[in-house]
Amino acid sequence: MTVTQDVKDAKAVKADQKPVPEGHVRLTIDDIEVDAPKGEILIRTCERLGIAIPRFCDHPLLEPAGACRQCLVEVELGGRAMPKPQASCTMTVADGMVVRTQHTSAVADKAQQGVMELLLINHPLDCPICDKGGECPLQNQALSNGRTDSRFIDRKRTFPKPLPISTQILLDRERCVLCQRCTRFSDQIAGDPFIELLERGAEQQVGVAQDKPFQSYFSGNTIQICPVGALTSTAYRFRSRPFDLVSTPSVCEHCASGCAQRADTRRGEVQRRLAGNDASVNEEWNCDKGRFAFRYLTSKRRILRPLVRGADGQLVEASWTDALRAAASGLLAAKEGSDAETRRGIGVLAGGRLTVEDAYAYAKFARVAAGTNDVDFRARPLGGTSGGAEELAFLAAHVVGIAPDTGGLSYRDLEAAQTVLCVALDPEEESPIVFLRLRKAARAGRTTVLHLGQWTTPSVAKTQATLIPAAPGSEPAVLAELDPAVLDTLRENAVILVGERAAEVPGLYSRVSTLALTTGARIGWVPRRAGDRGALDAGAVPTLLPGGRPVADADARAEVERAWGLRPGGLPTQPGRDTEQLLAAAAAGELAALVVGGVDPYDLADPEAALHGLRAAGFVVSLELHASAVTELADVVLPVAPDINRSGSYLNWEGRRREFDITLTAPGMLPDCRVLDTLAAEMDLDLGTQSVAMAAAELAALTARRSVGADYCRTSHSRNPLAPEAPRALLATWRRLIDESSLAVDEPHLAGTARAPYVLCNPSTAAKLGLTEGQLTTVATERGALTLPMRLADLPDGVVWLPANSPGSRVRASLGVGHGALVTVTPGGNS
Amino acid sequence: MTTPTAEPVFDELTRQRAKEIIARYPQSRSALLPMLHLVQSVQGYVSQDGIRFCAEQLDLTTAEVSAVVTFYTMYKRRPSGEHLVSVCTNTLCAALGGDAIYQSLRERLGSEGRPLGHEQTVGEPGSSGSITLEHVECLAACDLAPVLQVNYEYFDRQSVESAGELVDALRRGEKPRPTRGAPLTDWRTVERELAGFFDDLPAAVEGPSAAEETLRGTRLAERNGWAAPAMPEHVELPALPEKK
Amino acid sequence: MTEATLTPVLTRSWTSARSWSQDTYERLGGYQALRAVLRGADGPVQPDRLIQLVKDSGLRGRGGAGFPTGLKWSFIPQGTTGAAAKPHYLVLNADEGEPGTCKDIPLMMADPHSLVEGCVITSYAIRANYCAIYVRGEALHCIRRVQHAVNEAYAAGYLGKNILGSGFDLDIVVHAGAGAYICGEETALLDSLEGRRGQPRLKPPFPATAGLYGAPTVVNNVETIASVPAIVRGGSEWFRAMGTAKSPGPKIYSLSGHVELPGQYEAPLGITLRELLVMAGGMKDGIPLKFWTPGGSSTPLFTAEHLDVPLDFEGAAAAGSMLGTTAIMLFNETVSVPWAVMKWTEFYKHESCGKCTPCREGCYWLLEILRRMVAGEGTESDIETMLDVCDNILGRSFCALGDGAVSPIASGIQYFRQEFLDLCKTQAGTGPAARADLVGAQA
Numbered sequence A: 001m002t003v004t005q006d007v008k009d010a011k012a013v014k015a016d017q018k019p020v021p022e023g024h025v026r027l028t029i030d031d032i033e034v035d036a037p038k039g040e041i042l043i044r045t046c047e048r049l050g051i052a053i054p055r056f057c058d059h060p061l062l063e064p065a066g067a068c069r070q071c072l073v074e075v076e077l078g079g080r081a082m083p084k085p086q087a088s089c090t091m092t093v094a095d096g097m098v099v100r101t102q103h104t105s106a107v108a109d110k111a112q113q114g115v116m117e118l119l120l121i122n123h124p125l126d127c128p129i130c131d132k133g134g135e136c137p138l139q140n141q142a143l144s145n146g147r148t149d150s151r152f153i154d155r156k157r158t159f160p161k162p163l164p165i166s167t168q169i170l171l172d173r174e175r176c177v178l179c180q181r182c183t184r185f186s187d188q189i190a191g192d193p194f195i196e197l198l199e200r201g202a203e204q205q206v207g208v209a210q211d212k213p214f215q216s217y218f219s220g221n222t223i224q225i226c227p228v229g230a231l232t233s234t235a236y237r238f239r240s241r242p243f244d245l246v247s248t249p250s251v252c253e254h255c256a257s258g259c260a261q262r263a264d265t266r267r268g269e270v271q272r273r274l275a276g277n278d279a280s281v282n283e284e285w286n287c288d289k290g291r292f293a294f295r296y297l298t299s300k301r302r303i304l305r306p307l308v309r310g311a312d313g314q315l316v317e318a319s320w321t322d323a324l325r326a327a328a329s330g331l332l333a334a335k336e337g338s339d340a341e342t343r344r345g346i347g348v349l350a351g352g353r354l355t356v357e358d359a360y361a362y363a364k365f366a367r368v369a370a371g372t373n374d375v376d377f378r379a380r381p382l383g384g385t386s387g388g389a390e391e392l393a394f395l396a397a398h399v400v401g402i403a404p405d406t407g408g409l410s411y412r413d414l415e416a417a418q419t420v421l422c423v424a425l426d427p428e429e430e431s432p433i434v435f436l437r438l439r440k441a442a443r444a445g446r447t448t449v450l451h452l453g454q455w456t457t458p459s460v461a462k463t464q465a466t467l468i469p470a471a472p473g474s475e476p477a478v479l480a481e482l483d484p485a486v487l488d489t490l491r492e493n494a495v496i497l498v499g500e501r502a503a504e505v506p507g508l509y510s511r512v513s514t515l516a517l518t519t520g521a522r523i524g525w526v527p528r529r530a531g532d533r534g535a536l537d538a539g540a541v542p543t544l545l546p547g548g549r550p551v552a553d554a555d556a557r558a559e560v561e562r563a564w565g566l567r568p569g570g571l572p573t574q575p576g577r578d579t580e581q582l583l584a585a586a587a588a589g590e591l592a593a594l595v596v597g598g599v600d601p602y603d604l605a606d607p608e609a610a611l612h613g614l615r616a617a618g619f620v621v622s623l624e625l626h627a628s629a630v631t632e633l634a635d636v637v638l639p640v641a642p643d644i645n646r647s648g649s650y651l652n653w654e655g656r657r658r659e660f661d662i663t664l665t666a667p668g669m670l671p672d673c674r675v676l677d678t679l680a681a682e683m684d685l686d687l688g689t690q691s692v693a694m695a696a697a698e699l700a701a702l703t704a705r706r707s708v709g710a711d712y713c714r715t716s717h718s719r720n721p722l723a724p725e726a727p728r729a730l731l732a733t734w735r736r737l738i739d740e741s742s743l744a745v746d747e748p749h750l751a752g753t754a755r756a757p758y759v760l761c762n763p764s765t766a767a768k769l770g771l772t773e774g775q776l777t778t779v780a781t782e783r784g785a786l787t788l789p790m791r792l793a794d795l796p797d798g799v800v801w802l803p804a805n806s807p808g809s810r811v812r813a814s815l816g817v818g819h820g821a822l823v824t825v826t827p828g829g830n831s
Numbered sequence B: 001m002t003t004p005t006a007e008p009v010f011d012e013l014t015r016q017r018a019k020e021i022i023a024r025y026p027q028s029r030s031a032l033l034p035m036l037h038l039v040q041s042v043q044g045y046v047s048q049d050g051i052r053f054c055a056e057q058l059d060l061t062t063a064e065v066s067a068v069v070t071f072y073t074m075y076k077r078r079p080s081g082e083h084l085v086s087v088c089t090n091t092l093c094a095a096l097g098g099d100a101i102y103q104s105l106r107e108r109l110g111s112e113g114r115p116l117g118h119e120q121t122v123g124e125p126g127s128s129g130s131i132t133l134e135h136v137e138c139l140a141a142c143d144l145a146p147v148l149q150v151n152y153e154y155f156d157r158q159s160v161e162s163a164g165e166l167v168d169a170l171r172r173g174e175k176p177r178p179t180r181g182a183p184l185t186d187w188r189t190v191e192r193e194l195a196g197f198f199d200d201l202p203a204a205v206e207g208p209s210a211a212e213e214t215l216r217g218t219r220l221a222e223r224n225g226w227a228a229p230a231m232p233e234h235v236e237l238p239a240l241p242e243k244k
Numbered sequence C: 001m002t003e004a005t006l007t008p009v010l011t012r013s014w015t016s017a018r019s020w021s022q023d024t025y026e027r028l029g030g031y032q033a034l035r036a037v038l039r040g041a042d043g044p045v046q047p048d049r050l051i052q053l054v055k056d057s058g059l060r061g062r063g064g065a066g067f068p069t070g071l072k073w074s075f076i077p078q079g080t081t082g083a084a085a086k087p088h089y090l091v092l093n094a095d096e097g098e099p100g101t102c103k104d105i106p107l108m109m110a111d112p113h114s115l116v117e118g119c120v121i122t123s124y125a126i127r128a129n130y131c132a133i134y135v136r137g138e139a140l141h142c143i144r145r146v147q148h149a150v151n152e153a154y155a156a157g158y159l160g161k162n163i164l165g166s167g168f169d170l171d172i173v174v175h176a177g178a179g180a181y182i183c184g185e186e187t188a189l190l191d192s193l194e195g196r197r198g199q200p201r202l203k204p205p206f207p208a209t210a211g212l213y214g215a216p217t218v219v220n221n222v223e224t225i226a227s228v229p230a231i232v233r234g235g236s237e238w239f240r241a242m243g244t245a246k247s248p249g250p251k252i253y254s255l256s257g258h259v260e261l262p263g264q265y266e267a268p269l270g271i272t273l274r275e276l277l278v279m280a281g282g283m284k285d286g287i288p289l290k291f292w293t294p295g296g297s298s299t300p301l302f303t304a305e306h307l308d309v310p311l312d313f314e315g316a317a318a319a320g321s322m323l324g325t326t327a328i329m330l331f332n333e334t335v336s337v338p339w340a341v342m343k344w345t346e347f348y349k350h351e352s353c354g355k356c357t358p359c360r361e362g363c364y365w366l367l368e369i370l371r372r373m374v375a376g377e378g379t380e381s382d383i384e385t386m387l388d389v390c391d392n393i394l395g396r397s398f399c400a401l402g403d404g405a406v407s408p409i410a411s412g413i414q415y416f417r418q419e420f421l422d423l424c425k426t427q428a429g430t431g432p433a434a435r436a437d438l439v440g441a442q443a
């Protein structure tokens, strides 16, 4: 043993205690010695010790403010008592610090009581009629750390209330304690500084600009973090008391971000939803769609009973038995007529909102009951002849089977990446939590965000991203000719996030794949719907069986055959057709039946063609929540349970499994997997998906195969479209978060916070097309026309942008075309 | 994406000046306070258009600009008079007559028995002889108390009478000489100066500056032959301390 | 003890004709210090030697807190990595708004070039190439004078690129505030200068490491920086020949209120009010002194008992107040203390920025009570409540404005409790009317 070691040991022995771990400091809080990581904020160290210090402005995910002064404690540093009590929410721990909280310091206790009394002098004390009453930090902490009486006998400050600061958020300024959590959240986290502190001193108040409401996709979070009842939602105001609510943890069904959430129910109805707390996914946030869009559950358009089309062509309510029998016989007839040559069999369109278990049931139903690989979950434009196949190849190569726990890309990796390139993805519109994470990373100065797209969207601006502009359709060409400096940044700790819209641009997936393989950048695929990723892994695609097993691979098929108890060779060998091909086949009279699970034809590339296909299909079975265009064309309609009435799981974009349980039991509400299992039984088959648990167990046994990451596609279709001549323009389009989405129905307050639809183009294009800002502009194809006001933005020359599915701008439905199409743009028109 | 512009309200010169202000600072947002002074010089107050104008120029939200506008007392949210009369009613001035001056001006400028209120205007805002009256906190001229300012020019050692005569003259469209500072113009002009645009700075800086009170100590020292110790002929700067 | 005298250093040139012009300034020795710094025999002096000089001189900040100026400068990280690699900034606090304080505005009116020269030397010392002078918006003529001085200095090559051939560049921007006392607080000033609401920032980080635009920044008061050229010319020993060991140098004392000859008196730190009063001709009309502030309304009141307190940082503190800005407001026996305290509380309530609870709500509450008391509706228990609310604000608020707000109340009650009691309605009949002789008692 060396001398120095001895000395060290002697010191350690003298102190008679363990050495302070690396990167830690040792301090004393209320006479308890504790080691804390360097830089930790004192109030958190106290929390870890179980010492609760009252606080209002402090929030672990916001930058410290030190504004409310509620968290004061006494501190001794370097043996000297600090003259004033210190805010424990802004002070970092230090070695040898001695802290006395309200439990051991009369000074701290008095300071806290003093601040509490001051906070309450102007508070209306209207807890009995306040939404927050019963779950209010002010109420709770006033009891635990306040005086029993107030000495204030003078005139209170009053404000008119409530003040609507958006259609969804109401502000009650009298209740506000000015902790600035809402304003700091909006500025720091969401990047939407539309609520601010106004006025000064005792008149200071939270407010919005006169000309701009609090229009943020994340506004609902401010209600949740408001420590008093100052912010409430129009949707929930006065609906319930917290102690009357039953809270159930769940997972958001709206997008592939995978937010943990909590549903609060009362008397069999959801009253409100809150963001759940999951540090590795949504932290403590969610988006307003996830929070507020749940009225679809009680929509008048809900289908609650099975329907069967009678001889007179009318849909009538039927018993489950009758409906299932009718469906089974129709499908059996279709199946009998099928033969490999004409492929005139049954097609299965599964939709993107299924749980993993349901998607698995559809995947298996197609193979086992329909005897076909004609199954596809993709209910969105697939880019025509080659797009759908290109995407499947890409997903097989880079996406299927990977998850954070098996080394797949995660939110944490996004935060740690040096560079993130977004391709065909507007994160804020399409996966809001991905957006928040990118913004967080960019703000921390760690991450540079690049964005291959058409204009500086709010997403681009708020992630401080660099726009790599590309005319719609030219994305692969632009990627192929990236600036060498940009290319270099992709070589080190870089991520390419690609959205499902890549399918609409032939060659784009291939180009992304090539780019990733040449640079070493990791790939993340961010689809839009909650069920998309799970459906892929569950095998609800024409080329892959469950667990990412290629249909074309005999060994893979054999594995599945064994697991399913099929005879060898019992699985169809021919790869199936994708959604667009199936509908085209139906339209051509080449498909005898369709099983449609929650697909809205208006979400597809050519809604008219899709409807035509449905009309032409011999027999249509629809599994649905709501009456839709499919309902009108279906022969049998089978209601399925919404998430709230069932259990299941989703895979979010990372591939992370997000399980949820039943929130409310509703007799007669069956999950798709159960409906399909029973339907199969009627067809004399055993699907084995009677329950969600059975489906899950069976799928789990089919251990996933990892995607291979191979450069599968060497032919890259690249075209570099020329800027078209006026009045023609190239259309760029994608969907917004809050739009005419079918699950956002019946929530007008939410709809009121949507971004207004506009036609966007750049000033020189506007000049060429004869457009003036703010004026109505008509975008047309042979199929139809849309008229909206025009706004200027930094699009490439000759390009116009439209929101794909917003009020007055249902692009596919009206124009029959999408991203990359040629359209005619003229001034004027009637909106 | 841009919002409809405030083009018609703010002319090319104002836009040009906004750009000049922005160019003075390492970061553009620093230009906000001077730009709001500029807006007031054009409009006589900070209107919603003015807020939008600043937001556009500086790439801020209108909420962010409103947050700033409402914080500072010199930004007026209603159209102001040709002149802004600010009476100090902080303790010292008040004790020496400032409160009385303010009260008397309120009554004098009020009408129909109703005294003029804080930040209220007599006359058509902006028209000749219109006055916005306000009481303000300490104007940093306590040795000259009680003081008031017209368009931020000092009128020192006022009385109820002198202040009354002053506002009467302003109402008549006259421009009495301030005790210190440049000749009176109007509030919009000085707001432009606060934004950093001067018509003739060398001329404007002339004029009385130091009041007698300001110089009292120095004159007393001169009279008594008091002075600071003489400076040494030559001083060396200290050497650098040894680096540890 | 020898007779107290005045020592005009900063105020010396004020009586000269057109003292504010560059001609006059240079005629009286102006810009010689800058020449010495940038054009020494061996070229520009090493900036650290200037920092050492100011440290040696013992110069303490004249903005109120008295922080050693040289030490503050030495906190600016120097080097080429980390925070040091960012641009450095000098920001001049010319927001003079503390009630009673009226020294920086006369200085900028009368002698703006001393400030400009001080800015150039200081910027050179801390390696800043950009300096902002944040002038209170209401001080319009100062803004003109300072802007003019800056223009003249540019024209003369004292500002801009390659100043006096030294290779040193400096730009100065004159920035007008917009009416907010809190913007005198140095971090609120920085937020305001960045185009935000002037609310104070968390410290740490201190401006020296993360100030303007998050870069190393020195914030100093006008009088502090205007002292720098004289220190460069006279040296630290010369400077220390005035004042006391811990509070060296001359200081502008502003006398206002019920005094025969109000005005600016530049004397060595440590002078007493008794001595100053002699110079200022005594109390106005001979009416006796009742209470006074040593350095603005944020410094606890003194009474006639405190006439011999040495007015330096240590002396004022030892006597239970603070030196503050040496803004001596004198009130004679005609003034009601509760009324004066109420008026000051109106000020603090109006100027509280609103960020923190104790100051925002506390000032509101205190004003409610004081208004009630002055209206004769107070009770004895209100006095205790006020003292306790003061206790809950003092040292609990985010910045020192809250501390300042309670100073007049706590010290007013300390020295004049009976006057508050006299106003209470419990003393019905003998209440407010009893002291109707006092200014404000009848308000």
Ligand SMILES: Cc1cc2nc3c(=O)[nH]c(=O)nc-3n(C[C@H](O)[C@H](O)[C@H](O)COP(=O)(O)O)c2cc1C
Pocket: C060, C061, C062, C063, C064, C065, C066, C067, C069, C093, C094, C095, C096, C097, C098, C181, C182, C183, C184, C185, C186, C187, C219, C220, C221, C222, C224, C225, C399, C400, C401, C404
């Ligand atoms: C509420 C408040 C107002 C202040 N106002 C001023 C002011 O107007 N001018 C000033 O120089 N310092 C003011 N200060 C002090 C500054 O925060 C800071 O200490 C000073 O500018 C530093 O300069 P110095 O070291 O040269 O004194 C104020 C402080 C507070 C808390």
Ligand code: SF4
Pocket: C182, C200, C351, C352, C353, C354, C355, C356, C357, C359, C360, C397, C398, C399, C400, C401, C402, C403
């Ligand atoms: S004490 Fe608090 S409210 Fe008052 S000025 Fe300072 S930060 Fe603002």
Ligand code: FES
Pocket: A054, A055, A056, A057, A058, A065, A066, A067, A068, A069, A070, A071, A072, A087, A088, A089, A090
């Ligand atoms: S929680 Fe610490 S100051 Fe607000």
